[in-house]
Amino acid sequence: MNSNWKRIFQILEKQERLIIGLMSGTSLDGLDIALCAIQGKGAETKVRVLEFSTIPYDNALKAEVKSIFSRRDADLQMVCLMNEKIGLLHAELILAALKSWGRKPEEVDVIASHGQTIFHAPASLHGLSAYPNATLQIGDGDHIAVKTGIITISDFRQKHIAAGGEGAPLAVYGDYLLFSKKGEDRIMLNIGGIANFTYLPADNDASKVFSTDVGPGNTLMDQFIQKHYEGLYFDENAAIASTGEVNADLLTALMQAAFLSADFPKTTGPELFNLSYLEEAQERSGTKGLRNEDILATLCRFSATVIVAAVEKCFGQAETPSIFMSGGGMHNPLLVAALRNGLPKAAFYTTDDLDINPDAKEAVLFAVLANETLVGEQTNFGNREGVPSVTMGKICLPE
Known part of the structure; x- marks a missing residue:
């Protein structure tokens, strides 16, 4: 042999x-x-x-x-x-x-x-x-x-x-095998360049499990930082974004991608959510003159908004899922605070609580x-x- x-x-x-x-x-x-x-x-x-x-x-x-x-x-x-x-x-x-x-x-x-x-x-x-x-x-x-x-x-x-x-x-495959729990609806939320989650139903029925991308996690913020701040690859601890203000007009323009309203499961990447996408949204919303700090704050809120909308689409606003976070975005305090504010009935954890380093x-x-x-x-x-x-x-x- x-x-x-x-x-x-x-x-x-x-x-x-x-x-x-x-x-x-x-x-x-x-x-x-x-x-x-x-x-x-x-x-x-x-x-x-x-x-x-x-x-x-x-x-x-x-x-x-x-x-x-x-x-x-x-x-x-x-x-x-x-x-x-x-x-x-x-x-x-x-x-x-x-x-x-x-x-x-x-x-x-x-x-x-x-x-x-x-x-x-x-x-x-x-x-x-x-x-x-x-x-x-x-x-x-x-x-x-x-x-x-x-x-x-x-x-x-x-x-x-x-x-x-x-x-x-x-992630759906490993998440289901490792993290399903009878009697508890779970969202395994990974915030990498693109944010995605796996839905694990309380009845452990594999035919109901799905994993889906939901939109940008860190990718737009990281791309913006790399272009405008020499030597930086990301906004550590949201130090820059935290000094800015969310611009409602730009946020509305960013939310217009057809992908964001498409049914689950779906997948995307920086091929869609990139600096050209941001520039087009600024053009449509008349926000080309925004300070960098305000753009970053808005991009952070954009990521949070698409995640919140996806969780609500999965569960509705009345449910109380357990959300277990992983990925680089879980270290962004501004993003996590926006998620908690947007999903006040959800219980937030990290996969550390499931004995897996996030x-x-x-x-x-x-x-x-x-x-x-x-x-x-x-x-x-x-x-x-x-x-x-x-x-x-x-x-x-x-x-």
């Missing part, structure tokens, strides 16, 4: 698998690396996060990725080169993390790599009737597998698209998806558009 497959069969028979989950988001702050001990499968999945690190990217790498990120005019050679470079870099960072944790690569059974999204093109966004949903993540899994010597499962989003989904968001959550979810690829059965999410009942990921062998 081929030694790679012999190793896989050994992993399948283990009671507990050590899986590294990787996540690198559109904010480009760094690579999240979570070493997870996972037992069971499906609804019986149990996860312990043994180690977690976020290794920041340097500014040169951020600039390289930004040169091809969400750009229709991206240099194809650079896309090709960065696919390999990101894979090699992620492998190096994994090995560095393992060394810092006092662990050896041989201890790890599998790496689950999300990759780095550089373009997201669902049909609902590109509008080209002759073309399907599409998405592209770079950071080749074979490079990670060969350089680390660890079996790598990567490229999760392509299977989702092949089975009829839009490639995002994928900064590690997305990396952990990809580790869970890899575990399902190895030993799980298809959870039946019903015959619904956008939530295919599939396992995901391509297996990359180290030898």
